[in-house]
Amino acid sequence: MRKWNFSAGPAAIPEPVLQEAQDEMLEWQGSGMSVMEMSHRSTDYIDIANKARQDFIDLLQIPSDYQVLFLQGGATLQFSMIPMNFGSNKIADYVLSGSWSKKAINEASKIMDINIITSSESSNFNHVPDADSWNCSEHAAYLHYVSNETIQGNALHTPPATKAPLIADMSSVILSEQIDVSKFSMIYAGAQKNIGPAGLTICIIKNDFLKTASTELPDMLQYSKHADADSMFNTPPTFSWYLSGKVFAWLKDQGGLATMGDINRLKARKLYDFIDQSGFYSNPISIENRSIMNIPFLLVNSELNSEFLHDAENAGLLNLKGHRSVGGMRASIYNATPIEAVDALINFMADFQSRHG
Ligand SMILES: Cc1ncc(COP(=O)(O)O)c(C=O)c1O
Structure with missing residues (x-):
């Protein structure tokens, strides 16, 4: 699967x-x-x-x-x-x-x-x-x-x-x-x-x-x-x-890169909007420099990191661990990652927050 x-x-x-x-x-x-x-x-x-x-x-x-x-x-x-x-x-x-x-x-x-x-x-x-x-x-x-x-x-x-x-x-x-x-x-x-x-x-x-x-x-x-x-x-x-x-x-x-650009910006906006309003997750990058491909985020309590990754994997969401130099999580949402994947991630993050927020 x-x-x-x-x-x-x-x-x-x-x-x-x-x-x-x-x-x-x-x-x-x-x-x-x-x-x-x-x-x-x-x-x-x-x-x-x-x-x-x-x-x-x-x-x-x-x-x-x-x-x-x-x-x-x-x-x-x-x-x-x-x-x-x-x-x-x-x-x-x-x-x-x-x-x-x-x-x-x-x-x-x-x-x-x-x-x-x-x-x-x-x-x-x-x-x-x-x-x-x-x-x-x-x-x-x-x-x-x-x-x-x-x-x-x-x-x-x-x-x-x-x-x-x-x-x-x-x-x-x-x-x-x-x-x-x-x-x-x-x-x-x-x-x-x-x-x-x-x-x-x-x-x-x-x-x-x-x-x-x-x-x-x-x-x-x-x-x-x-x-x-x-x-x-x-x-x-x-x-x-x-x-x-x-x-x-x-x-x-x-549809080429103009279409991909629209889809990618939409995917990124959905995830950033969710992170910003959550009060539980945060992204440190200034708004005008936020990547549309690689979205790092921190949990309010870093002690929950391993549980987050473990539960995410069980929910079918892989490779969310942030780079060791930054910590936290990172979602890379390149062209081959569809909007459904971003929706699934957001739903999981909301659920995890409701269990731990
Ligand atoms: C922006 C950027 N530059 C360079 C590299 C290094 O690429 P490679 O492993 O293909 O040498 C990477 C790899 O992740 C990267 O993200």
């Missing part, structure tokens, strides 16, 4: 996608083999890969002067590949708004000079400082920020206007709503939240910016090598790419 899975990642995948993959597991469309067994150079697989990439481009309305790369190494490898490719002998600006920004900063500072242009660390990352207050460098190679901090549950909903090329880690928010890709020089995201299974990382890079990338690095670390090889410089994560393609097709069937 499948249950409601609120995991932050790897996270829920739409059930119809899993069913289709199950139907095709032993043999993909008369090919005599599973997708997992195909050469990535075969015409069948190239068709699968190209369709997935095109659907992704269509969904995000990515302009034609961008490359879309399907890579490996997780979003974490991007924390170093970005400064390696774009940072030599330069300075880069970083926004420190949560745990993932911090990791990105730690990695980049091993490679280049960085300037932390703003930080909300002293207030436990309960907001993202307003872009007007950022202390940007005069000649930064780029400005990096994490548009949705998965652990703290904060988000910068509007891309900041910057002089420097803008780079965003969108691992936990990509495909959750329509965005204007043209505002960015680079966007990257690990797959295992809103894209598909783990093992794949998607990078969207503007051609102008890509031209400035280093060509001195080992080949696997050069974005331009991957772009020149259509992301087949070496064997790509074929199954993850294939399954992500099915998620993209599913998203198109749902």
Whole structure:
């Protein structure tokens, strides 16, 4: 029996996608083999890969002067590949708004000079400082920020206007709503939240910016090598790419990202409204920076945490434990988590409160 899975990642995948993959597991469309067994150079697989990439481009309305790369190494490898490719002998600006920004900063500072242009660390990352207050460098190679901090549950909903090329880690928010890709020089995201299974990382890079990338690095670390090889410089994560393609097709069937944005905002609003009026649960993030994907909440009495998690699991609500650095609970409500799951969570929370409030 499948249950409601609120995991932050790897996270829920739409059930119809899993069913289709199950139907095709032993043999993909008369090919005599599973997708997992195909050469990535075969015409069948190239068709699968190209369709997935095109659907992704269509969904995000990515302009034609961008490359879309399907890579490996997780979003974490991007924390170093970005400064390696774009940072030599330069300075880069970083926004420190949560745990993932911090990791990105730690990695980049091993490679280049960085300037932390703003930080909300002293207030436990309960907001993202307003872009007007950022202390940007005069000649930064780029400005990096994490548009949705998965652990703290904060988000910068509007891309900041910057002089420097803008780079965003969108691992936990990509495909959750329509965005204007043209505002960015680079966007990257690990797959295992809103894209598909783990093992794949998607990078969207503007051609102008890509031209400035280093060509001195080992080949696997050069974005331009991957772009020149259509992301087949070496064997790509074929199954993850294939399954992500099915998620993209599913998203198109749902009505695309404008529709998903409406649904996701509705899901988040329902949960935040319930938390705010409960007097029993609380969310610490400033209203304008609340994530629509990852919603942490605390119980009024933390001694009830284990009982809450235990009862939630019995009620079919999984993976609600908050990250150890924040405590409490966290509900991750990505695209594959339907409104019914959020309703079930709210009903459970109300019931738990009535038993313990
Ligand atoms: C915003 C963000 N950035 C980076 C990462 C790291 O991703 P990966 O594990 O794919 O390297 C995560 C993972 O949860 C994340 O949420």
